[in-house]
Amino acid sequence: MAKNLNKKRENYLNWDEYFMATAFLAAKRSKDPCSQVGACIVNNENVIVGIGYNGMPKGCHDDDFPWEKENENPLDNKYYYVCHAELNAILNKNCADVKGCRIYVGLFPCNECGKVIIQSGIKEVIYMSDKHSHKPHTIASKLMMDSAGK
Numbered sequence: 775m776a777k778n779l780n781k782k783r784e785n786y787l788n789w790d791e792y793f794m795a796t797a798f799l800a801a802k803r804s805k806d807p808c809s810q811v812g813a814c815i816v817n818n819e820n821v822i823v824g825i826g827y828n829g830m831p832k833g834c835h836d837d838d839f840p841w842e843k844e845n846e847n848p849l850d851n852k853y854y855y856v857c858h859a860e861l862n863a864i865l866n867k868n869c870a871d872v873k874g875c876r877i878y879v880g881l882f883p884c885n886e887c888g889k890v891i892i893q894s895g896i897k898e899v900i901y902m903s904d905k906h907s908h909k910p911h912t913i914a915s916k917l918m919m920d921s922a923g924k
């Protein structure tokens with residue numbers, strides 16, 4: 775059979791698939807044993823301008839801070855310490871600001887990330903999982919995003 779190499783491939787990733795896959799690749803860097811989240815920020819020319827995943831702050835060693843979640847003492851759980859993927863992606867931006875960009879994220883952003891996303895000027899959130907949709911932090915995040923027109 776002859777094959778025309780001048781013809782373009784048909785089964786390539788579309789932009790949404792490509793950026794979400796990039797977010798999932800970033801998530802593989804996470805040390806969180808329970809939930810690995812990745813985020814990818816893209817400008818209106820479809821150029822990636824920021825990537826992040828959930829992890830401990832710089833200088834706070836992964837082995838020195840807890841990854842547990844159910845200890846009685848909250849200081850022994852990860853939640854006070856870990857930086858969320860969306861926050862890291864915004865802080866890691868390689869441009870002056872992320873106004874008008876969109877963010878691809880594996881999990882619907884919590885209320886704290888929702889605030890940062892709104893304040894940064896990101897205009898659209900594209901997410902994969904909404905497994906915490908019933909939780910107050912997600913409901914609060916959606917209330918703010920709806921109000922802010924995200």
Ligand SMILES: O=c1[nH]c(=O)n([C@H]2C[C@H](O)[C@@H](COP(=O)(O)O)O2)cc1CO
Nearest residue numbers: 806808809811828856858859882883884
């Ligand atoms: O939007 C998010 N972005 C994000 O990076 N995370 C991270 C923080 C934690 O490391 C982990 C949540 O932990 P867990 O699912 O065990 O409660 O996911 C969690 C959320 C949503 O809660």
Ligand SMILES: [Zn+2]
Nearest residue numbers: 858883884887
């Ligand atoms: Zn968050």
